[in-house]
Amino acid sequence: MDALLIERETILAAFWMTIRLTAVSALGSLVLGTLLTAMRVAPLASLRAAASCYVSVARNTPLTLVLLFTGLGVGANLGVELSDDLATNNFWLACIGLTAYTSAFVCEALRSGLNTVPVGQAEAARSLGLGFVKTLGLITLPQAFRAVVAPLGSILIALTKNTTIALVVGVSEASVRMREMIETYGDQVIEIFLGFAAGFLLLCLPMGLLFGWLSRRMAVAR
Amino acid sequence: MSEADLIVLDQVNKRYGDHHVLRDISLSVRQGEVVVVIGPSGAGKSTLCRAINRLETIDSGTISLDGTPLPAEGRALARLRAEVGMVFQSFNLFAHKTVLDNVVLGQVHVLKRPKAEAERKARELLDRVGIGGQAAKFPAQLSGGQQQRVAIARALAMDPKAILFDEPTSALDPEMVNEVLDVMTALAREGMTMVVVTHEMGFARRAADRVVFMADGEIVEQNTPGAFFGSPDSERAQSFLAKILTH
Numbered sequence: 001m002d003a004l005l006i007e008r009e010t011i012l013a014a015f016w017m018t019i020r021l022t023a024v025s026a027l028g029s030l031v032l033g034t035l036l037t038a039m040r041v042a043p044l045a046s047l048r049a050a051a052s053c054y055v056s057v058a059r060n061t062p063l064t065l066v067l068l069f070t071g072l073g074v075g076a077n078l079g080v081e082l083s084d085d086l087a088t089n090n091f092w093l094a095c096i097g098l099t100a101y102t103s104a105f106v107c108e109a110l111r112s113g114l115n116t117v118p119v120g121q122a123e124a125a126r127s128l129g130l131g132f133v134k135t136l137g138l139i140t141l142p143q144a145f146r147a148v149v150a151p152l153g154s155i156l157i158a159l160t161k162n163t164t165i166a167l168v169v170g171v172s173e174a175s176v177r178m179r180e181m182i183e184t185y186g187d188q189v190i191e192i193f194l195g196f197a198a199g200f201l202l203l204c205l206p207m208g209l210l211f212g213w214l215s216r217r218m219a220v221a222r
Numbered sequence: 223m224s225e226a227d228l229i230v231l232d233q234v235n236k237r238y239g240d241h242h243v244l245r246d247i248s249l250s251v252r253q254g255e256v257v258v259v260i261g262p263s264g265a266g267k268s269t270l271c272r273a274i275n276r277l278e279t280i281d282s283g284t285i286s287l288d289g290t291p292l293p294a295e296g297r298a299l300a301r302l303r304a305e306v307g308m309v310f311q312s313f314n315l316f317a318h319k320t321v322l323d324n325v326v327l328g329q330v331h332v333l334k335r336p337k338a339e340a341e342r343k344a345r346e347l348l349d350r351v352g353i354g355g356q357a358a359k360f361p362a363q364l365s366g367g368q369q370q371r372v373a374i375a376r377a378l379a380m381d382p383k384a385i386l387f388d389e390p391t392s393a394l395d396p397e398m399v400n401e402v403l404d405v406m407t408a409l410a411r412e413g414m415t416m417v418v419v420t421h422e423m424g425f426a427r428r429a430a431d432r433v434v435f436m437a438d439g440e441i442v443e444q445n446t447p448g449a450f451f452g453s454p455d456s457e458r459a460q461s462f463l464a465k466i467l468t469h
Contacts, residue, residue, distance in 0.1 A: 043295070120314035123277050124373075128328035128380060129304025131297065138331065143318050220317045221362035 003185035004195040007177075014177035015199055021094060021163040021173060022203075026156055028099035033106025037144075038136055040111055051107070058104035063097075063165050070097035071169035087171075094166035102159050109151040113144030118222075146218040153211025157204045174199060226253045228384055228415050229274060234283035236269060243269045244280065245439040251384070251417060256410045258426040258447075259419045261436035262462060267419040268311075270436070271388045274417065275306045288383060304332045307377025307385035311392050313369040315361035315376070321348065322357040325376045333380065340379075347375040351405050367398030371405055384415035391422055423466065427451060435459045 004011065039051035058066070074080050075093045082092040117140050125135040145152075164175035178196045182189055229251040236244040243266045251257050259267045272278040274285060276292050276299060285292045287306060293299045315324050325344035329335045335343075348354045351371040353364070361369055370390055377385050387406065391399045403425045410416060410429040420426065426433050426447055433450040435442050435458075442456050454460050 118312075118314075120310055120312050121316060124308070124310065124314035124316065124376075126300070127275055127277065127303055127306075127308035128376070129300045129302075129332040130328070131300045134331055138327065139316055146318065221360060222317050 003181055003188045003192055007181060011174075011177060011181075011195070011199070014172060014174045015203070017091075017171065017173040018160070018163050019203070021091070021098065021166055021171065022156070022160045024095045025098035025102060025163070026159055028095060029102035029106045029155075029159070032099055032103035033110060034141070036103060036107035037110040037114065037141070038133075040107065041114065041136070043132055055104045055107050058101055059108070061101070063101050063162055064168060066101045067094060067097040067165055067168050070094070070100070075169070090170045094163075094169045094171045097169065098159065098162060098166070102155060102162070105155050105158075106152065109148045109155060110141070110144055112151075113146075113148035114140055116147045117143045143220050146215075146220050149211055149215035149218055153207060153215070156211070157207050160204055160207070161200060227251065228253045228255075228288055229417065230284075230286045231270075231274070232284045232286075234270075234273065234280050234285060236266075236273065236278065236280045243439050244273070247283070247439075247441060249434065249441060249444075251415060254413045254415055255431045256414075256416045256418065256429055257432050257434055258430040259417065259434045259436060260421065260423070260426060260462075261442075264438075265436040266439040267436050268388050271386050271417060271419045274386055275303045275308055277308075300332075304328070304380055305383045307380060307382035309370070309373050309377055309385060309387045309390050311389040313361070313366070313373050313393070315369055315372055317361055319360075320357065321353065321359055321361065321364070321372050324361070324372060325379045328376065329379050344375070344379055347378050348372070350378075351375045352401070365398060366394045367401045370394065370398075370402045374402075374405055374409075378409075384417065385409070387416065387418040387420065389419050389421070391420065421466075423451070435462070437462070 036051045036055060039047040040055075042048055070093045071090070074096070075089070081089060083089040121143065122135055122140050125139040130138065163173055166173055167176045174196060178192060181192050185192060227250040229249075231247050231249045234244050234247040235242070247270060259270065261267055269278050273280050287302055290302065292302060315321075316327065319327065322341065322344055325347060326337070326340045329340035329343065330337055345354060345357060348357055351374055353368050353371055353375075356364060356368060361372070364372065374385075390406070391402050394402065399422065403422060406416070406418070406425065407429045418425070418430075430447045432444055433447050434444040435450065435454070435456070437458050442458050443450070443454065445455075450459070451463065454463055
């Protein structure tokens, strides 16, 4: 147990990085995922095709590859610099990779949510004179969101755990700290493992409870 | 076709695969006229009603509103739809919005009315259809009859030139049918242009200026309610009326 106590400051700092990665990527995925969903149901065939192609690629590529691509491809090779500070630069690159990957799942969840909204809702909106964007934004998407709160919660939990792969872009989040600690405190491997696992549990369990509660509270009565 | 014709359908055809749902439909509805469309199931009544604001596309022919042919898509179509109210069989109130917001939404987002003015008008209309007290509730908390009256208020809030009713009482429990028909009859008296697809023969007799009888995708005959129910010309209408009026 010593190691976990001695290093508690650095462990908390590492988990704080995990939280930041999760929060920024979750927000980005929600925005991009919503946009992709809108594209997938758009009247323009080219938009639908582009979004569906993107989702297929992003969803079927291992996250490690996506992050290696943002780190080595976008960052190192193409020379995209998001900050002068290397750590900050890596952080944003990791967020881009995680967002690119997770938004595909958000899009699929939202699209299945759209399918639960009765056709009559959109017809009523259109018959009032609302166009495509307003029908989607005011009527169908808000109801779709409410229908998929629970699956979005699962995606958020998956994202939280997926942030551990940000280590391939050189972001020191919780799993990196864990590896370092195992090297330093070789006699306490099990304790360190359990400690970090408990940390993730502490992050993810409340998310699951919160989203379960939200999904019951926000359900649309029909 | 005259100056006062608000809705004009000319040689309208629609098919679903092999099924010819609308066959050469030509129909004009005058300003202020109440046209009730009746006929057996599958006659194409609902399709006709939905085609008028292009919730259904048509294969050939033209439909014009107030002299303007229905645009295919986009803003022009949305603008035209805003001028024609629609009341659905399944109400289709926005499930995530309160009753008041259902009536306010179109006014604010389509007509660009200030929110306060839209709310005032919404409350006025809800009072008029007898559900002023339920403004803060959600649609699922209302009975079917109440929901349908909200739907009528929502259509009226847009100050439409005409309102289309697609079997407005078919999904209602029997004891709620009249509360909706009363609102519709009052509207008809006030001179609203209405196209009503319904199985309510009492309403057709009472409120219609003209009854249109459809069968197998065609308009078989049309006449004043008195003449149609008294002495229908076609055999098809005679047998239809015989079946529904004997019990």
